[in-house]
Amino acid sequence: MAATRPSLWIFYVTNEKYQQILDSLMTAVIVLDHNLFIQHMNASAEMTLGVSGSKIYGKPIHVLFSSADGTPLSLSQALKENRNFTTRKANWILHNQTTITVDYSVTPSAEFGDVVVEVQPLDRLLRISREEAMLSSQETSRNLVRSMAHEIKNPLGGIRGAAQLLSRELASADLEEYTRIIIEETDRLRDLVDRMLGPHKSNKREHLNIHEVLAHVQSMLKAEVGSGIKIKCDYDPSIPDISADKSQLIQAVLNITRNAMQALTENKNTVEGSLTIDFITRIQRRFTIGRHYYPLVAKISIVDNGPGIPPGLIEDIFFPMITGRAEGTGLGLAIAQNLVGQHNGLVECTSEKGRTEFTLYLPLENDHA
CATH class of the missing domain: 1.10.287 (Helix Hairpins)
Incomplete structure (x- = not known):
């Protein structure tokens, strides 16, 4: 008799009122049936896992992610034994090959044959x-x-x-x-x-297009190295104007770009292919800088195909006087981080041989200025 009864969670999620409550939760909620087929995902789960719940309804859980920690098997065991459990800092590889770190709690219902998975993404924290x-x-x-x-x-x-x-x-x-x-x-x-x-003047904000800043830096770069370095641009033209000090942003981007230029020219004999610097812009949604949440930020990436930053330096490169170059002062990146920080933004870096990427995040809504 119990097997023919409708799932309690299915009843909830098909009720419009409870649907809205689930979708308003910050916690990602996934409901699975006894075969671990997807019955429902709230809005937070869709955003965390990068999928549409309506498109994967009725599909097995492994379409959402793969896991080295045996998560699907653990879910099956929990349902079989009617046992709740929580796993900390699990690494899930999503369908788009993005890796996320999560805490998740599992609540099985032997009566209705469902499993409720509550997921808390940890990457942001x-x-x-x-x-x-x-x-x-x-x-x-x-x-x-x-x-x-x-x-x-x-x-x-x-x-x-x-x-x-x-x-x-x-x-x-x-x-x-x-x-x-x-x-x-x-x-x-x-x-x-x-x-x-560092800079002595307070910044003078104006509304400007971030691509104007990048174009100015590129013209300076071409004047310094000519055709020795290939410059590529991949822009999102939909990025709205930002409120910023143009000269300070030019200085920040120029410091980072010159860093890339020097890494390429000083190691040109070891670089595979043409010396290249890519400028990439995108809109990043729902992004947190420090403890401030921003609905939209501009993401500016500066990528070079140089030898990469030594692993021993990567964590400290934004500190003053830290440099991997014999002739460097170790001030350029520290100043860049400071200037971007004055715009409530942040600079991050990832590096491996053949690809070093500096990413600037600039809020499009300066509520915390």
């Missing part, structure tokens, strides 16, 4: 935690560098002034060469300190 730790460490490092820079800058003015006074008292032109070197090197150190201190 793990990324928030990672970003907060990174930004906090970077802020501490920046404050330390700023304090040091101020201490260095103060005596530089005195050294330069003393060298200028000394040069006026010297009778020999040959000796003036030494004071000239002191003045030039002092100026070079002062310029380095200014870069360590």
